[in-house]
Amino acid sequence: MRAPLGSALTLLLSLSTLSTLFARELLIAGIVVTIGLLAWGWPRLLELPAPRSATFLIAASGLSALGVGWLLNTELSLEVPISVVMAIVFFLCIMREMLRPSRHRLTLSLSGTVVGCLFxxxxxxxxxxxxxxxxxxxxxxxxxxSLTLGLCASLAVLALPGSGKARVPGSIIAGAVMCSLMATVFTSPILTILLCGAMGAVVAGVAVSTHYLMVRVIAAYDNAGYAAVGAAPVAVAGVAVLLFMRAGIQWLGLG
Incomplete structure (x- = not known):
């Protein structure tokens, strides 16, 4: 099972909501750990040639984006500066292939490194x-x-014994229920609570889909693959969390 690691990472991210003094620092620490696990595990998961240079590029891309977000220190959109970072990383990935002595598995090496950097x-x-x-x-x-703890509950359910046919819907339901329960703390209209539950279900669905996509790789059962499979769903689910944060602030009147 790779779910416990993802659940632990999400729990680490959720600690930022429980602290009033070092909330941002705790979140950044959780993101750095997630990036580190991805950078270490991704090249080994896909068995990429020259894994050390791939690890460096994956770590550098994530930390560069995190540095941009930290320096801007704003709730404004980061799509443009992050796109610039991605363009630079893509160029570096191509340069890596040009400098690599062997052209063995060139397509896998380039595409795998680029996807790892994107994650x-x-x-x-x-x-x-x-x-x-x-x-x-x-x-x-x-x-x-609510969304963070819902994701944590969803990934934790994936660790339970049983068939995938039972754990997948159970994981999504757990995410929806946890998010709905947490929503009762800050809102009372039943419609808003149900909408929050739907958000939790979608975030859980994104994470579960990513998880099962990763575990189909043979190397997912190695120690390094364990790290990438655990971290990837957390990274991808962050996109859904951001979208629903914007929707909640603009449409649900939470802002």
Whole structure:
């Protein structure tokens, strides 16, 4: 099972919602750990040639994006600066292949490294979602906590014994239920609570889909593959969390 690691990473990210002094620092620490696990495990998961240079590029892309988000320190959109970072990373990935002595498995090496860098870049969406929550009234912060804990519950259910046919719907339901329960803290209209539950279900569905996509790789059962499979769903789910944070602030009146 790779779900316990993903659940632990999400729990680490959720600690930022429980602290008033070092909330941003705790979140950044969780993102750095996620990027580190991705950078270490991804080249081994796909068995890429020259894994050390791939690890360096994946780590550099995620940390560069995180640095941009930290320096801007804003809830404004980061799509443009992150796109610039991705363009630079893509160029570096091509240069890596040109400098590599062997052209063995060239297509796999280039595409695998680029996708790993993209996953690493997606980790910065957690920082932007958190910035949105911090810049808005407390109910937006509570929505962030709800979505994060819902994802944590969803990935934890995947660790339970049983067939995938039972654990997949159970994981999505767990995410929806946890998010709905947390929503009762900051809102009372039943429709809003149900909408929050639907958000939790979608975030859980994104994470579960990514998880099962990763575990189909043979190397997912190695120690390094364990790291990538656990971290990838957390990175991708950050995109859904950011989208729903924007939707909650604009449409549900939480801002």
């Amino acid at each position: 690493s870049l997606l980790c910065v969406t957690w920082l932007q979602a958190f910035s949105l929550a911090q810049a808005s009234p407390w109910r937006a912060d509570a929505l962030f906590a």
